[in-house]
Amino acid sequence: MDPRLVTALEALVGVPLVLVGYIMATEYLVRMARGRWRDRIRPWLWLTPALVILTSFLIAPTIQTIWMSLHNKNGTLWQGLDNYAWFMNGPGIASLVNNVLWVVGLTMGTITIGLAVAVLADRVRYESVAKSILFMPMAISAVASGLIWKFMYWYQIAGTPQTGVLNEGLTHVGVAPVAFLTNPDYKITTFALIFVMVWMWTGFSMVIISASLKSISPELLEAARVDGATEWQVFRGITLPLLAPTLAVVSTTMIITALKTFDLVYTLTANGSYDTQVIANEMYNQYFKFNNDGRGATLAVVLLLIIIPVMLFNIRRFRAQEGIR
Amino acid sequence: MTSTSAAPSQAKGGFGLRRLRWPVHLTLGVLLFIWLMPTIGVFINSFRSADAINTSGWWTIFTNPGGLTVDNYSQVIGQEDLGSKFLNSLYITIPATVIPTMIAAFSAYAFAWMRFPGKNLLFLLLVALIVIPLQTTFIPIGQFFNNFLGTGTNINGSFLAVWLAHTAYGLPFAIYLLRNFMADLPREVLESAYIDGASPVQAFFRLALPMSVPAIASLVIFQFVFVWNDLLVSLIFIGPNTENQPLTQALSSLVSSYGSGWQYLAAAGFVAMIVPLMVFLALQRYFVRGISSGSVKG
Numbered sequence: 001m002d003p004r005l006v007t008a009l010e011a012l013v014g015v016p017l018v019l020v021g022y023i024m025a026t027e028y029l030v031r032m033a034r035g036r037w038r039d040r041i042r043p044w045l046w047l048t049p050a051l052v053i054l055t056s057f058l059i060a061p062t063i064q065t066i067w068m069s070l071h072n073k074n075g076t077l078w079q080g081l082d083n084y085a086w087f088m089n090g091p092g093i094a095s096l097v098n099n100v101l102w103v104v105g106l107t108m109g110t111i112t113i114g115l116a117v118a119v120l121a122d123r124v125r126y127e128s129v130a131k132s133i134l135f136m137p138m139a140i141s142a143v144a145s146g147l148i149w150k151f152m153y154w155y156q157i158a159g160t161p162q163t164g165v166l167n168e169g170l171t172h173v174g175v176a177p178v179a180f181l182t183n184p185d186y187k188i189t190t191f192a193l194i195f196v197m198v199w200m201w202t203g204f205s206m207v208i209i210s211a212s213l214k215s216i217s218p219e220l221l222e223a224a225r226v227d228g229a230t231e232w233q234v235f236r237g238i239t240l241p242l243l244a245p246t247l248a249v250v251s252t253t254m255i256i257t258a259l260k261t262f263d264l265v266y267t268l269t270a271n272g273s274y275d276t277q278v279i280a281n282e283m284y285n286q287y288f289k290f291n292n293d294g295r296g297a298t299l300a301v302v303l304l305l306i307i308i309p310v311m312l313f314n315i316r317r318f319r320a321q322e323g324i325r
Numbered sequence: 326m327t328s329t330s331a332a333p334s335q336a337k338g339g340f341g342l343r344r345l346r347w348p349v350h351l352t353l354g355v356l357l358f359i360w361l362m363p364t365i366g367v368f369i370n371s372f373r374s375a376d377a378i379n380t381s382g383w384w385t386i387f388t389n390p391g392g393l394t395v396d397n398y399s400q401v402i403g404q405e406d407l408g409s410k411f412l413n414s415l416y417i418t419i420p421a422t423v424i425p426t427m428i429a430a431f432s433a434y435a436f437a438w439m440r441f442p443g444k445n446l447l448f449l450l451l452v453a454l455i456v457i458p459l460q461t462t463f464i465p466i467g468q469f470f471n472n473f474l475g476t477g478t479n480i481n482g483s484f485l486a487v488w489l490a491h492t493a494y495g496l497p498f499a500i501y502l503l504r505n506f507m508a509d510l511p512r513e514v515l516e517s518a519y520i521d522g523a524s525p526v527q528a529f530f531r532l533a534l535p536m537s538v539p540a541i542a543s544l545v546i547f548q549f550v551f552v553w554n555d556l557l558v559s560l561i562f563i564g565p566n567t568e569n570q571p572l573t574q575a576l577s578s579l580v581s582s583y584g585s586g587w588q589y590l591a592a593a594g595f596v597a598m599i600v601p602l603m604v605f606l607a608l609q610r611y612f613v614r615g616i617s618s619g620s621v622k623g
Contacts, residue, residue, distance in 0.1 A: 011488060053493050061466050138605075141598070168382055283463075
């Protein structure tokens with residue numbers, strides 16, 4: 001048998017058995033403790049597998065990465081904030097600028113189109129089909145989405161038959177074909193990549209906005225209409241304000257997705273050519289190409305620092321929800 | 326409802342969306358076209374010969390039909406070895422879905438139904454961990470895998486490395502999702518089980534777990550599609566070891582290498598997409614719920 005299959009089967013059968021055995025065994029041991037100690041020990045035993053993994057693979061590595069960002073390329077020499085100075089003067093700022101473009105483009109794109117589809121589909125009979133079609137790209141990997149759009153953006157020099165849909169369209173209206181994926185001018189390539197991500201994530205924003213839209217009381221909207229408000233006034237004056245908290249939540253997810261962008265840039269522009277590099281790709285370069293752990297760690301910490309406000313926002317929102325529960 | 330509500334806005338003479346139906350259909354039609362057409366184009370190209378792909382667009386088959394072939398698929402699965410990469414994706418994804426789900430279920434139950442000091446603080450830490458950038462963990466974990474558990478064995482490049490990484494990365498969200506669902510289970514049912522003398526283990530396996538099946542299904546599908554579609558984690562922890570690479574990695578190197586057969590690329594893309602697309606089409610409800618609970622509770 002294929003040794004890879006054997007390994008996979010071992011993990012698939014062995015680990016669950018060990019986990020169930022562990023929980024059973026701890027219960028057996030807990031029973032031997034005195035009454036009130038049982039309830040004190042038990043929760044921690046149930047949490048142990050998760051806590052061990054989270055501590056050793058998320059928390060401790062994050063602290064270690066912060067430490068590494070203050071050291072030289074192989075962690076042997078304290079460098080203070082030198083790496084951060086390099087970030088400010090080196091390729092860091094260019095990546096950061098691109099990340100900002102991603103945040104703005106992805107958030108605006110997914111929310112505008114997602115909102116439009118949620119509101120419009122609510123009024124037609126083919127609503128569920130429309131939503132399925134829009135949501136489908138969520139199931140496709142960024143790599144495959146990149147591939148799909150590489151065919152859309154495909155470029156042949158002017159005069160030869162175009163094989164990409166967009167350039168065929170441009171040629172038809174008399175515009176010279178554009179090399180969408182190999183053009184640093186005006187950040188064309190960055191915007192082309194951002195649109196692929198909008199295509200992927202609009203379904204997500206649409207589904208959440210749509211759920212929130214359905215929870216708005218129809219009587220409220222009817223009352224406004226009876227009072228003579230136009231559809232646009234109803235939308236601006238009632239629907240949109242009521243959707244605002246949902247839009248904020250969708251925005252946080254989009255901001256994080258945009259900040260963590262990696263796959264599309266890696267796949268479509270060879271890890272950041274044509275002025276498309278973002279922090280995650282620059283980090284990959286520093287870590288793997290240049291073996292510079294200090295700089296790689298610095299880029300990771302910058303990413304973490306930018307994400308912290310979103311983290312705090314999520315915590316606040318969670319506490320508010322728990323208050324209602 | 327339409328007939329009663331259309332009247333006032335018409336009486337006002339407003340150019341409301343309700344009155345004018347065609348802009349609604351037109352806008353939706355254009356958007357749906359943009360969302361579907363790229364995938365259909367690649368699907369058509371995956372059945373065209375190299376020559377056809379390089380000299381004309383896929384839309385030409387509507388005016389000039391014929392010449393379709395399945396050669397690209399046999400080529401991709403055999404020659405380009407995508408069949409073996411497909412299996413790797415399965416070998417990586419299934420354990421990396423089952424293991425975190427189980428570990429998360431135990432913790433979620435503890436968070437939802439057991440009392441201990443520091444519970445709220447610990448859970449807030451977990452909420453924070455959901456969005457932590459994976460990048461801040463790569464270098465230390467890579468070093469840890471270099472000398473795994475101090476045994477001197479380097480597990481970078483193995484399935485074990487990605488299983489561990491995906492388990493850790495998936496856990497915070499998994500615990501969050503399951504805990505929120507379990508906390509809403511009916512209190513009476515679980516309490517009556519305790520009164521009847523059931524242990525927490527029994528209450529967990531006989532009641533909490535079966536009652537949480539909808540949430541577990543959403544989580545399993547979410548994690549499965551997430552791991553199946555992952556590129557970054559396998560690039561870091563499997564890296565250049567082609568033997569164990571999943572589909573995404575193989576596909577990514579095909580896409581970035583210019584010049585080599587375009588016809589294979591389209592077919593390769595579909596081989597990589599087929600599993601998550603089937604999951605999406607068959608289990609759409611759970612899939613949507615799993616993904617949207619990442620943003621909104623419930």
